[in-house]
Amino acid sequence: MITPNWIESGEGARGLVFLHGVSGGAAGALELLPRLAAPGWRTLAWDMPGYGASEPFEPDTPEGMGAYADALAELLDAAGLERAVLVGHSMGGMVALQTAAAHPERVAGLVLACCTPAFGASAGAMQQAFLDKRLGPLDEGASMRELAIDLIPGMVGPGGEAELVHDAVNLMEQIPPDSYRRALRAVVGFDQRSALARIAVPALVIAGTHDKVSTPLVVRRMAERLPAGVYREIDAGHLAPFEEPAIFTALVREFLDGLDHIPVI
Known part of the structure; x- marks a missing residue:
């Protein structure tokens, strides 16, 4: 098993790991981490396997979200963190949920932003449409940059700034197509709905009001099924943590303050 690359900010005995989405990378969290x-708290952000400076999975590594959760456990070992609060955005939230289900002893709390506990019915029409929109252009010869230019603008809310879109496009452009394809296959096969009731750690669940990918209704329902889930909503789109970083980090910091009485080491 590979050990993913990570960047970090801050010092302390407690650990927080930011998990990016399928179109992101650790570099996208450079400004978010200090906040x-x-x-x-030590605050880390990883590059998923195959993203940024992280090596891709070995060829014989099984497909699916479980491989990402196992890689995250390897990162925690390498960073010397017995447990951590996982802050997952989009696919990163799915990785966080998978890790909480498969490695519950490593998770002290969850922040789930703009994500859902499942993608949809197995091999359903929604899955196929999702893959067609994101992989179809690559199959036809489009570059990752061309795909990013097509997809990213639709992920931000009405107040999304042009600079944010520009930076997100540049970040997505750097993802190797094979790593992107593997991550998407993990997303469409993901389903941890049955595990929600067993995930008892404190959980902050954040939706973007204008998110068309992970709609507020679905995100709220996930929060309600988590025993210690708290729902909050930000006036933003799917890239809410980056569209409204001050509001997002204030919510996370408030959540961390509430963990003062809970051992997270």
Whole structure:
């Protein structure tokens, strides 16, 4: 098993790991990490396997979200973190849920932003349409940049800034197509709905009001099924943590403050 690359900010005995989405990378969290680094907390952001400076999975590694959760456990080992609060955006939230289900002893809390506990019915029409829109252009010879230019603008809310879109396009452009394809296959096969009731750690669940990918209704329902879930909504789109970083980090810092009485080491 490979050990993914990570960047970090802050110092302390407690650990927080930011998990990016399928179109992101650790570099996208460079400005977010110092904001999230509450006193006493080491704040990390990973590159998923095959993204950024992280090596891709070995050829014989099984497909699916479980491989990403196992890789995250390897990262925690390498970083010397017995447990951590996982802050997952989009696919990163799915990785966080998978990790909480498969490695519950490693998870001290969850922040799930703009994500859902399942993609949809297995091999359903929604899955196929999703893959057609995202992989079809690559199959026809489009570059990752061309795909990003087509997809990213639709992920931000009405107040999304042009600079944010520009930066997100540049970040997505750097993803190797094979790594992107594998991540998408993991997303469409993901389903942890049955595990929600067993995930008892404190959980902050955040939706973007204008998110068309992970709609507020679905995100709220996920929060309601988590025993210690709390729902919040930001006036933004699917890239809410980056569209409204001050509001997002304030919500996360407030959540971390509430963990003061809970051992997270």
